[in-house]
Amino acid sequence: MSAIYLLRKIATKTPSRFHRSLFFSTFSKESKPDSPRTNSIRHLASQRFVPSSIYRFPQSKILPNRKFSTSVETNSSDKSFERIHVQSGTILERIHKNEEEETVSKVNVETERVVREESEAEKEAWRILENAVVRYCGSPVGTVAANDPGDKMPLNYDQVFIRDFVPSALAFLLKGEGDIVRNFLLHTLQLQSWEKTVDCYSPGQGLMPASFKVRTVALDENTTEEVLDPDFGESAIGRVAPVDSGLWWIILLRAYGKITGDFSLQERIDVQTGIKLIMNLCLADGFDMFPTLLVTDGSCMIDRRMGIHGHPLEIQSLFYSALRCSREMLSVNDSSKNLVRAINNRLSALSFHIREYYWVDIKKINEIYRYKTEEYSTDATNKFNIYPEQIPPWLMDWIPEQGGYLLGNLQPAHMDFRFFTLGNFWSIVSSLATPKQNEAILNLIEAKWDDIIGNMPLKICYPALEYDDWRIITGSDPKNTPWSYHNSGSWPTLLWQFTLACMKMGRPELAEKALAVAEKRLLADRWPEYYDTRSGKFIGKQSRLYQTWTVAGFLTSKLLLANPEMASLLFWEEDYELLDICACGLRKSDRKKCSRVAAKTQILVR
Ligand code: GLC
16 A cells, blocks of 8 residues: 555545645634633733844743643642752752742843844854745745755655754744744644554554655646645654654743743643643553653654663653643643643652752762662662662763763663763753752863863763674664764754753853854854764764754754843743652651652751
């Protein structure tokens, strides 16, 4: 059966999934479930966009923060605004939540528009980005992954990838163009409800595709029509499940609302259902002993075998961000209150788990070095039975005195000590890690600048798997040879996430420095997908040129730095309510000790 035939067959069976009905039904009818919380902001939503990227976004357009879904009952005790956290008995933090720490988004001050000259690289980047736009029935719906005219074998790089589109979307939003993002969010939402089958097996409802393509199919001799053809992993190399797609979709949905002020999109019933489907899929009960998401290898940006199966940090930090977004966006009613409660409990458990068990710095490594093993009890110190011999020799020399980072992965008797960039950045952006840990991650990057930034920001992970590790862990993958591609190649697209993390931590100068390194080369090198070698000196062996998320990541970094108020809408501060929630409900019971309390890692002083 040909692919086209299959498409047609599905289209006939499920007309609502087909583009035309989809386009008209989705866009002509605005379903706006009215809720009281939206009325106050609706008038602001009409005065949205700034016409040009060379202007700073006027602060008067910044909307007040919206109500969070914490009104649903949790196991939380009372809220306090000042407390002391003791992490593993070592990190002492006094946190004052005062007016200075309120997010800038609450500020409503008129600032003058500052005209900024675009560099040659920026002008060219905008040209490439506009050229990468994919249209569907005449409307922009996304951007292709790469648009290299010299590439004779584009594979699936001519498709719109969900994760790749995020920096494009942000660049457009920050420029004042919201339509393409809105269209993208609504069309991918429709794809979510496709019946997908891989070898007669259907993955969970709510799964978002990794990518989609607009195809033209012949209806008869004279008529053609366009269809959206998604890939849920059934065609992708290695048949990898795109776990991150749904998480990115939720993150982008929130960003769209925050930047444009058009909250009506996230309030639509179909959009609310989309959020719920993704959350239900992520929060489904399984055999898990940990609050982290259990996934296969290749389920995120690193979409090939790289030994990240299990509980990789990248997925956990995107999961945490998506949980926080959903908590903000879900309307609380009888049908959603249980889900909102589950989200609150998971947020709390997840941040505790990551902060406590994923964190490494010189002190923690020394602790692991002296671990006793085979401890059988609920209050074991070495809970995951980590053998000290696992500490890789490179780490002993590499770890700086100042700074630390979150581990790549944690499983029974297994710690992946590699530094994974995206996961660490999103932990900062979403406040998955503590404020001190967030600061320490940036300190580590500063101390290890040559390893992580070098000649091209940013290394996807550090260090590379070499020799037997490469052979056994990647399965001798010729694309992922040491210091190439996912195996410690340098990916300029990660710049925008670095910029956001630096801005959140009040250190934009670090991002500016990295951006300057990139700007020196990207235009001349024709916007490669990735760079190779220890210091990112060479354009990657099999790197695509004119890679859209390289272009968009660069532009988004520029725009974020020029519009700090807009950037502040995209990150989260510490949430004090979440720290109080303990899902197990045993804290006050003397029947059995709550392991979190027993761990004595968070001491709350009121
Ligand atoms: C590669 C990357 C993946 C990206 C895709 C499209 O497969 O590993 O992260 O989404 O290319 O650019």
